[in-house]
Amino acid sequence: MPPPSVMPLPSVIIEPLVRAALLEDLGRAGDITTDAIVPAGLVAETALVARQAGVVAGLDLAAMAFRLIDPAIVVEVARPDGSRLAPGDVIATLRGPARGLLTAERTALNFLCHLSGIASATAAVVAAVRGHRARITCTRKTMPGLRAVEKYALRVGGGSNHRFGLDDAVLIKDNHVAIAGGVRAALERARAGVGHLVKIELEVDTLAQLEEALALGVDAVLLDNMTPAQLAEAVAMVGGRAITEASGRITPATAPAVAASGVDLISIGWLTHSVAVLDIGLDYRG
Structure with a gap:
């Protein structure tokens, strides 16, 4: 058990x-x-x-x-x-x-x-992040067919699960934004296309993108490949208006500095894929 x-x-x-x-x-x-x-x-x-x-x-x-x-x-x-x-x-x-x-x-x-x-x-x-608010989460980078058991194993290790599949929540990534023609268009289409109970998260890799996302309103922001200093600034900008998630090549050695920025979540793909x-x-x- x-x-x-x-x-x-x-x-x-x-x-x-x-x-x-x-x-x-x-x-x-x-x-x-x-x-x-x-x-x-x-x-x-x-x-x-x-x-x-x-x-x-x-x-x-x-x-x-x-x-x-x-x-x-x-x-x-x-x-x-x-x-x-x-x-x-x-x-x-x-x-x-x-x-x-x-x-x-x-x-x-x-x-x-x-x-x-x-x-x-x-x-x-x-x-490594004990003492900080950040929770460790997985991603959808799992072995085909093994997602349920791999996400279970991550929970056994003390982590939390991110969305299980594409139908759990909206996660707007860089390619979505590029195809839509910008952050505003992507968010507007997402809101129009899903129910009111569905959470919407937007991936950003610059503070300028984050500022635009906050002005438009999102439930969560995925802060991709930012330095601990940039993450801390991003958390301050968000000011509790959205869930903050850090991602991008995070290891046990770098996780404490990432967690110290004040983010809510740290998502790590290699925990399941490699x-x-x-x-x-x-x-x-x-």
Whole structure:
């Protein structure tokens, strides 16, 4: 289970992902190596063990991979999603048919290592901005098909989700402005095209654009690739009239200065699109 503040993902979302991953691995003939070497009736015990420090996420997907291969496999979780890990920590113990344990191993670890990597990296950035008002958010820069689980992992790490898809809110980017012929035209068309409950955010990369946006009225401004000094000036200009979001090549090292500017949100794409996995292994216990 995830931390109390994070809703678990329903099986209707995760099961199709796990089934697709298993089918990708099993192919037409299944695990021919394990089937040739491991006796059909052998029962074994294994453990998911952390190889490095981090935050675990994705246990529901890992457990489902094992159970879909063989429902007789029993998963006992020692450190649930959101737990801090040290090298050598046992995350979960698994008992059941040895063939099933080995066949599901890679699929389970692929999900678990990837999502734990997201949670761990997010936790590091969240820690870096502690003491400031800024919340760490993700973007739509996710792996195709994995957005729901990647955004879940970011929440497990202490981050917040940005819009889930293109239909959640209006986010007017530079290309929208260019095609519309300017900020005013883009905002007017957006307001005319969506319902009154839909939030509108505008991306700006200069203080002049920000001034124009504030004069026209927006719910949020995306301050793109600004220096901490520019961000602080932008926050002062906004004066609480809109949500302020900083974005653009922000790292754990630069995040504190960005947060100190007073922005409300810091959005970071690499937390989902290029984060390193957390090293976790499956160890045979007998």
